[in-house]
Amino acid sequence: MDFGLSEEQKLIVETTRAFVENELYPHEREVERTGVLRRELIEEIKAKAIEAGLYAANMPADVGGAGLDTVSWLLYEKELGRANYALHWTCVARPSNILLAGTPEQREKYLFPCIRGEKSDCLAMTEPGAGSDLRGMKATAVQDGDDWVLNGTKHFISHADIADFAIVFMASGEEDSPRGKRKKITAFFVDKGTKGFTVRDGYRNVSHRGYTNSILEFDDCRLPASQVLGEVHKGFDVANSWLGATRLQVGATCLGRAERALSHAIEYAAQRQQFRQQIGKFQGVSFKLADMATELKAADLMVFEAGWKYDQGTVTDQDMAMAKLKATEMLAYVADEAIQIHGGMGLMDDLPLERIWRDARVERIWEGTSEIQRHIISRALLRPFGA
Template sequence: MHFGMTDEQRMIVETTRAFVEAELYPHEALVERTGHLPMELIREIQSKAMAAGLYAANMPEEVGGAGLDTLSWLLYERELGRANYALHWTCVARPSNILLAGTEAQRQKYLYPCLRGETWDCLAMTEPGAGSDLRGMQASARQDGSDWVLNGTKHFISHADIASFTIAFMATGEEDTPRGKKKKITAFFVDKGTPGFTLREGYRNVSHRGYSNAILDFDDCRVPAENILGEVHKGFEVANDWLGATRLQVAATCLGRADRALDLAVRYAAERRQFGQAIGKFQGVSFKLADMAMELKAAELLTWEAGWKFDQGSVTEADMAMAKLKASEVLAMVADEAIQIHGGMGLMDDLPLERIWRDARVERIWEGTSEIQRHIISRQLLRPHES
């Protein structure tokens, strides 16, 4: 494994960071204070991102994306992660690669408009009574002739307000397993405006202001069989095949924010003077900086290794779980210590630290809680010893 960046990767990092600093940072205060990302601003930044070659860069070249390998994509994600989440996710969109699992007709209708920036996608899995336990979902679909009828509620659905469709995961049956009955899941494309499909405003969130969530209700919502993504009862297989790297994406964006917080802390410790010297000279501060840098480096190495192994075809669920777990928990630690070093000013919204601190909290919950990640890691350790 080579630890240095290639010339291409270095260019990706430099281009993305320059874009983030010039086009995203200036709008952070507006989004943070209003909790709203105006569509005119989205379109303005979106156009610039497309011109810079940064839009939908996660997608393969054959469909119009940048065709980045996983490690290069994660380096790109880290740079975007430095900015307010709503700004980088909405304006420099990376359509879900689950759309690549669709038929050519489905790609024409759903994937390519996302790549062109005409709309956004959203995935509907989580329910009020089924978070980490997706097999416990109550929302269901039953076949009625050549159609399927969907019923149930999904919540915490990111950017559903601006998406023109959702990919809804619904229980479509049960099967017997050694551990009892297990629900079969099917994924459906559901267009906004379909009768029986209603979108409600979601919850106010302490993290990621401007990045919306919604509640989706399905009440005898009828969709044709051609709207099935993948195969009937194979929704989990589709998700597992195409969504595996999303935990690495979370890890990478966490690294970007942690790096920004550490940089602010180092600068402040070098410039702020108390008792006749820079506060960075005091062991109480200098040791914090050392620990922050060490933990961040460890998180980076776990993430980059997992990305490299992903491309080699040797990555495991535990590799990705370790990266997500470490990066999200390091972000929380670095953000907290950076505020401590800044003292009272760290909590003021003149600096991005209080935002980074707030935003860090959700990272240990979505895309699998820290407890779920530890379960995945320990399960892999114990599996060879099971009888």
Template sequence: MNFNLTEEQKMLADTAREFCEKELIPHEALLERTSELPRELELDIRHKAIEAGLHACNMPEEVGGIGLDCVSYTLVEKGLARASQALASCVLRPSNILAACRDQQIPHFLEPVMRGEKRDCIAMTEPDAGSDLKGMKTRAVKDGSDWMINGTKHFITNAQISDFVVLFAATGETATAAGPRKRISCFLVDLDTPGLEVLKGYEHMGHRGSYNNILHFNDVRVGDWQMLGAEGEGFAVVNEWLGPGRLSVAAVCQARAERAFEVAVDYAAQRKQFGQPIWKFQGIGFPLADMAIDIRLGELLLMNTAWRVDQKLPSAAEDCAMAKVWCSEMLARVADQAIQTCGGMGLMADLPLERIYRDARVERIWEGTSEIQRLIISRQLMRHSGA
């Protein structure tokens, strides 16, 4: 494998990182202090991202995106993810599900997103159906030429600052040898549709300025034209979206581990105890070496996975699961050790470590828990063995 980046890829990585350092990181203290993302700040960052060519960089060229390959997009994601989640998300990378928009969906949903005028959010998770999508209770029932939707979704990221939701709901059941199986379909629903309530979510650990919301659907009527893809093919849409989503989580974790490590190395080089820099003590120097090894392995796995996705290898789902598990768990180790390296100062808000430490915890849960990723990997192993 050629590990060298092209000149274009180097430029993209540099652009994303410079944008992060200049336009995102300076606002972290505000979000930590207020737990709010000012609307004017969000729109300002979005506008600057459009000017910088970073807006919708994950979307294919045929719908107006930049059409980056997976390796290039992963580099951009890493560059932006050095900042807190709420700020990085102001640089819109719409759900790639929207590339499947057709007919009326294009001018109403896709094109405004591509122009930066609208923002989407995803609604799959329910109070009683997280990883078990087949347990989904939100239902869409045919009513003439429309659909009537009822149910509740929660943990919906940034719904309150979005314009429409990519909603997954059960639209019926299909008889199988193992018993009835729900048909899951995908809808695009404006968040100001009558009967749809967007409620404040739970008080949560980490990611200040990033919102989680609860959505209540009470006889929400949507047109047949708002179904994305065919009826009952929601699982296919989910599977197409989840792989890249998990790889993005891995890229975020890798970027934040690198930032935490840089802070720890700098502190260990500058801080002196007993007449010498603390990195010279094995209790500090050896853990730094272990962190460096963890980070190097994460980088290799992340970029190799992105390359394998570009090659359209059949193991893409397994590869993305591996990258998410390693990078998310590695980030937890690195963030913890970085704080230990800096001692009491590591717990202070003067350094970004305590925020990185708090933010790291959710990475092993969303986009599929570490346990779910291991289930995906183990199933693939058994399939390869013929079991």
């Protein structure tokens, strides 16, 4: 693995960071204090992101994206991650890679409009009674002639309120397994406005203000077979094939926020004086900075090693689980210590630290909890011994 950045990668970092600082940072206070990301602001920043070549940059070049390799994409995500999540995710959208699994007709209807910024998607898996256990979902899709009828509820569905369509995973049957019956899963495209499909307001969230979650309700929602994404009963395979790297995306955005928090902590420790000297000269503060920098460096190496291995075709679930686990738990630690160094001022919203601290909490839950990541890692360690 080459630890140096290519000239192209340096340009990606510089361009993305400049965009974040000039176009996103100025709006953070408004979004944090109101909890609302205005539609006109979304459109304004989206237009600038498209002009800068940063919109849908996660997509392959042959479908109109930037065609970034995984390491370059993670560098891009890291820079975007410095800003308020709603601003960088909603305004500089990265359509779900699962759209690439669609048929040519589905690509025309869903993928390409998302890449052009004309539509936006949301992904619906989680249910009130089935979070990490996707096989435990109760929402169903039952075949009726050439159609499918969907019933049930999904929740915690990010930005579904502004999405034009949802990619929905439903239990569509059962099959035998060594542990008994288990659900078969099928994925569907469901357009906003489809009869029987309702989007309701979700929950107030301590993390990521302005980035909404919704409750999706399906009441005899009828869809033609053309709305199936991938193969019938193979939705789990589709998800595993296309969504694996999302754990690395979470890790990369955590790196960006941790770097921002550490930068504030270093600057404050160098400038703030107590007892006639800079507080950074006290071991109680200087050792915190050293530990924060070390943890951040370790997480950075793990995320980018996993990204490099992804491009080589050698990455494992264990690699991505370790990277996600380390980066998310590192961010929580760095954010907390940065506030401790600032004292009471760190909790005031004049600085981004209290926001970074709040936002850090959800990272250990979504895209697979820390406990799920530890399960993946330990299972890989024990499997060679038949355990």
